[in-house]
């Protein structure tokens with residue numbers, strides 16, 4: 163059976179607020195029956211509240227619609243994110259007054275409100291799940307869609323995979339990319355050659371290992387898998403290996419499962435807001451130009467389906483090249499426009515597949531447009547007259 167994903171297009175025909183995304187978000191919330199499901203529930207609205215001077219996280223106008231639906235249904239909502247993001251959230255317009263509910267640091271102000279979950283994976287044994295999300299009885303995962311340097315794409319899964327964990331676990335998830343070896347010093351011991359290999363990367367993705375100067379350390383985030391370093395490195399000394407890139411995405415799937423396992427399956431809702439999509443994630447603390455046109459909002463009870471539907475909607479789109487920061491070099495033959503930005507091994511569908519394998523949802527979905535776009539120029543029965551100009 164297919165999961166249902168409700169969709170609101172960003173496209174607008176008439177100059178009416180009823181066709182704008184905040185109003186259409188109300189329609190999605192109605193179709194998800196939020197008001198009927200949250201009575202007396204402690205509702206955690208997990209967001210990314212950004213940092214510093216970022217302004218492309220989800221605008222308070224939208225958050226307020228979600229909070230209102232929960233309050234109207236008799237639920238007890240709170241918005242949450244990491245302690246650092248919450249501490250400065252007011253600078254970006256997020257306050258109790260603007261949102262209509264309190265904002266709490268997800269693991270408390272000092273990250274002491276934490277539940278440890280045992281699940282061995284590569285360098286990880288224990289995962290620190292943040293207490294505020296684990297103690298909630300209902301979850302609304304309210305995610306901003308954007309690019310991401312580790313996995314090409316950030317949406318509902320990444321909002322939980324990293325955002326529901328404490329800082330030490332978030333760091334360990336990022337470090338999974340270094341677990342499988344990619345530098346083999348026995349195949350290259352010449353310091354001059356090591357320098358040459360490092361210099362061959364135009365993106366600064368290769369550096370000397372800070373603990374051992376005979377080793378090369380690969381920053382997978384800026385690496386777009388262009389292959390230049392492999393042209394220089396002696397055979398067998400360096401690998402740009404799918405396994406290292408895949409580790410981060412597999413870890414994200416595990417992390418998401420550890421978080422969602424604390425909720426009854428019918429008490430989770432996932433919303434992706436796919437507007438002002440930037441090249442990198444909201445953690446960077448600034449906002450660049452949008453690199454994809456606005457698409458709209460997706461909502462579902464199924465985290466796998468909502469991510470699949472969002473990625474599928476972005477798949478045929480073209481990156482707005484003039485808006486891409488010049489530190490990027492678009493890669494051909496990538497499986498998705500966002501992967502063309504971050505490299506083909508960062509296939510954004512991998513984490514969705516991994517979440518499906520962990521039984522978090524289904525990739526097959528039915529898309530239901532809550533207010534289909536109708537071109538204002540196509541009036542039934544009226545003959546078409548071409549504009550001639552004056």
Ligand code: SF4
Nearest residue numbers: 363385386388389391
């Ligand atoms: S593949 Fe390209 S981007 Fe990645 S480390 Fe090598 S040179 Fe740098």
